[in-house]
Amino acid sequence: MNDRLALGRLWWKELRQLLPLITLLPIMGLLFLLFGWLANDGSFAQALIVGAGMISLAMPGLFAAGVGALSVGYEKEQRTIRWLSSLPVSPSRIVRVKLGAAFLGLVALWLVAGIFLAFSSRFAGSVGPMEVGWFTWPLHTVFVLLAGFALAWRSRSGLVAILLIVPVAALPLLLAYAVDAVQLWRFDFHHDPSVPILVFSQVLLGVLAWWLAERWGRKSLAAETVTTSRFAFHWSWRETYRTPQRRAGYGAVTSPTAAMVWQFLSQSASLLSGIGAMLALALALFALTERGQVEPAPWPVFLTILGISWLGVSVFQSDSVGQRIRFLADRGIAPRLVWFTRHVFPAAVLAAFLLVILLVRYLTGVVAFDELLSAADGWPLMIAGAVMVYVISQWVAQLLPSPIVSAIVAPTTAMIGFAYAGFSQLQLGTPIWLLLTVLFIPLVATRAMTRRWMDRRFGPSYWGAHAGFLVAMLLLPAVPILAVMVKQPGMPSDVARELAAAVNVPRYNRITAQPLELVLGKQEEPGLWLDAPSSDEDAGFSMGGSAAEATEPPKNVPEPAASWLEQWSGDLESVRQQLASSTGPISASSVRVLEYLRGIATLTRMSLERSTEEAKVTLPAATIVADPDAAARLYTESVRLLAEIGGRMRLSHRLIDQDTADLVDIWLLAELQRPGVRERLGETLYRSTVQSLADPARRQRARERAIAVSWAEFNRVRDAQMRNLPNQFGGYDLGAISGLEAVKGAWLANRRIGHAVSELWQWARAGAAGTTPQRLRDVAEAWGQSPREYGLGEMGFYFRADDLDRFQHRGFRIPSAVGSQWFADWERQAESLATKP
């Protein structure tokens, strides 16, 4: 064979061999992303932030850890290594081609990770966890890859090589600690080793691993030689055990079950010993942590997850090595017996591990024996987590024919299982009992498919059946939310049509301008409108009153305001100027200005109500008495401005502005009903304000338009955010008003919002005549509010402006309940006031 052609074929074979791992890892990363997206209520940016670290760091790391075992272990499993060595290619070249192909795969995955990071930085503003060294981690993956190859060449089984890579991967870090300790004479594992030392350790051990990989690789591919070790031990008990008298199944041990358990143990001894060591180390770390001798760290948890996952993998994979299972299948061993005998030992190890975990606190003297269950309240969750890792891993092990790919994929799949469980809890609200039930599905799946797995019948029906179990596992947690969704009414189609049509109805005169937020202290020139008020006619809004007597501001601008009077007048002038700057709607976020105006109006009115003479009698000489003339001017202007702002809020398409306008109107109505106010305001201002309050048709149009446009805007934002639930509806914070935090998932929330909006729309259309206690109750329930906010119940009259003497006007802060003042009796009272002469 042509040397070049042979090499080319070899390269092609190696790359094809690695293809499953190279494609599987990005797919797993995307699955993480998918669940991240779902768990974050459809926020793609958040999902990217969560997934960036996972994909960019774990993907190349997992590849580096598994590629050696896959590339070399696979040859040993398939017994093609002899065929390889028989090729007219030197062993060194074969070793280098394998390493080269692995490096290419690693580079490809780092490229994918880099593209992903760049993508996430562009769209989500995050490049993953920066604390992980961007240089040391890639370097570490190179070391792990080389070490993985060395171990794979050296080990008989790929699974054992993967097992060994776990402690070996920590060597550079341990060496760096050791160098640091000797160099600095500091024996402290709480500080990370210095970066140059770490890099030095990685390079040094990387070169060593490369040398070993080459050496052991060449040796493995060389002609077979039989060597005997001078240090070989002879296990007498093992020899005894292998005598015909003691051999399981033939001799004294006659139970097929016991024989098969023994056979399983025999063929998985190395793997199980490694897993046992990992779990024992995890237990030791847990115990040391409990005793306070070691700082809590993620290592015991990591070891536990990995150990339990590989325990699950061991269930079926020891039979897959070299297709040993055919031996049992050919002899007609019952699948249930195989399934049971493969599970019994790993399950017993898992049970023992979890029991010892429980006992750790007692054994370490932290709690008494009788307090064990009550003190370890995290134990049930730990059981659920461990069982989930185990059952998912055993499923993966049956699904994937390659033990090595299973060993790499199973822990990651278990993590995806965790992510899905979290998603179910957070987004679907799955009850705990149902999640625990779902845990049995992988066990049922492997039990049901054991016969086909034994017969190696991996046809479409095999994969279809597994896919069916997977779908069941994914759908079952969603059953409760689906049931709720069926019960949760959404928006009726006729209401949806009406709302869609309403947005374009000319009479609603949709204002697209963003409502203006008024602020205090925006005045550029302190105006003295008290002396020289200016016109507001240019603002297109005329309420009459004192402002109609406007003149230009005085040329002599006074010093910065010293007295309250001047400061108040300056601030009122500032508000007037802001209102004059546009003719559009005013936002409810102008609450500070509204409160300021209300404060001035109330204080000045109260000051006017207590006559100057009375004040002089009551107060000692040292106390300044408020100037009544100034008070009268301030009162009139502040009321006029409030009325103008209330009117301009009605132009807004946002619901919150309409509801705030209601509060302004209610305050104005109460103010106008006070004795003497009509005289103080003057007939023009009083009459125009009353007329404005007593205009139900305008208010009705404004409310209907606000519902329709708020709904259209809500849908627009939702569509723009890839159907992610917007935070607001018509300016209202959805989380705060409708209890949507308690609703699991965006889909249900959308239906609930749709229902709430349709209730509101139907109420608005029904008007005052259709405002019944039942409707109020329905609206309150739909918006997740207390019925009291809508005037129902014992203390309801404090919350809804039916009786203005008892209603508690809590100012113009953001209203807490949507439409809570709609069609309350204040509207009728306003109309009644307008009819008075």
Place this chain on the structure above:
Amino acid sequence: MSQPMSEQPKPKSGRRGFRRFGWLGLLALPLGIFLLALIGVGIREWQASQRLENELARIRDAGLPTDDATMSQWFQQATHTEGTAAWGELLRLAGGAALPSAAFDALPYIGNAQPPTVIEPGGAWPEEPLVAEYLSWMRPAIQQLHEAREYPTPVWQPIEFQGFQTLLEELQESRSLIRLLQVEVEHALHHGEAERALRGLNSMRGVAEAFNWDICLVADLVHRALVGVHQSMILRSLACDLWTEEQLEQLLEQLGPPIEADGKWQRVFAGERAMTASALMDPASQLDLGTGSPFWILVKLPSQREFWIRAYDAMLTVGEGPLDGLLDRAQALEASWQRNQRDGRGSFFDLTRFQVSLFFPTLEAYANAFVRSENGRRLARTALAIKKYQLRNGTWPTELQQLEQVGLNASDWRIVSGQPLGYQVDGQVAYAWGTDWQEPKQGTAIRAQPPNLDDEEDRDSRPWALIR
């Protein structure tokens, strides 16, 4: 050479069973124990669920709240609605809504201006004209505050109870009322207007009583703060040599009786327990636990909920007993929660309790507030009595025991832990002082020397009165 199969030795019958099933027996042991433990966990959860239901029923039967609805009723029963509208209007008036931003630097208490360390009647006060103007505009509100004193207290306000998310805006805004009155009293004292100052102080007490909502810890802490401000203004007024003996009597009356620690504590923690129960029903929205926290799932378990609710039983018992031991009892309970936490680092197995204890109220701080409040009351009473003694006898008492002549009990001039308050005569003035604010265990020690008024740190380290 191997033997034929038929010639294999038969095992002894006694060991046959073990050989046949020994493997499985050994493996079944951990599985069996594990299953038993699982069943144990299940039974434990079921029992906890039953106990929790019984416990909540017991609490309801005792007339105490267990959720938002009962909390609302409980609050209503403990308050009065006669003054609701008047106090509501006052809250909106004094809320600083109409305060021009430029005036902020001129006003003490309300704004950034620092009041003088000691009031010097008629002394220099550059911002006084602006303060006077402010008070002239606020005069109707102040008048209304005086009038609101006649309504029965505490006063009900519309509150929508939502567990831990309950907004207590009215309560928070009550601080603005007392600040307004502080300015009023300060101004009156500056001008030597004893009656106006006395009325202002009386209304300050009225604000504290109107918002004496012992429905939860925050509410009571605000009340304690309002009471503390009232006490501190009384102490401050004594520097003016203004009061007559009759006025001093009125001030003593304003200070009220000692705190009913037991009942107060019980009510506060009964309210806290109801808020917790409400939060447990809906942990997702009421507890900020972080997405994906296992704690979020675990608080759904009946045993966790029971632990949480039962923890309040222990909190309630802390209030039982003398005020003197309150702090120790609170500290002991908090320490018991953290016993196994080892410097707060937690355990791998205590996934919830460590975190749950983070949501528990800070008992020690609250107990400190209790003790501090009572110590403040005693200091104010002692300072008033010293002045009364001086008015009656023309000289300062040489020691605090002499205050028994003006009607003070021995317990009045001692702090809760039993030590006598600080007292010293310095020429024409006398000093009385209490325990340090910064002391880890407040209310246990009194410094020998009065505070150095020129040293800001020393001056602000404890409550004191300069009595002229």
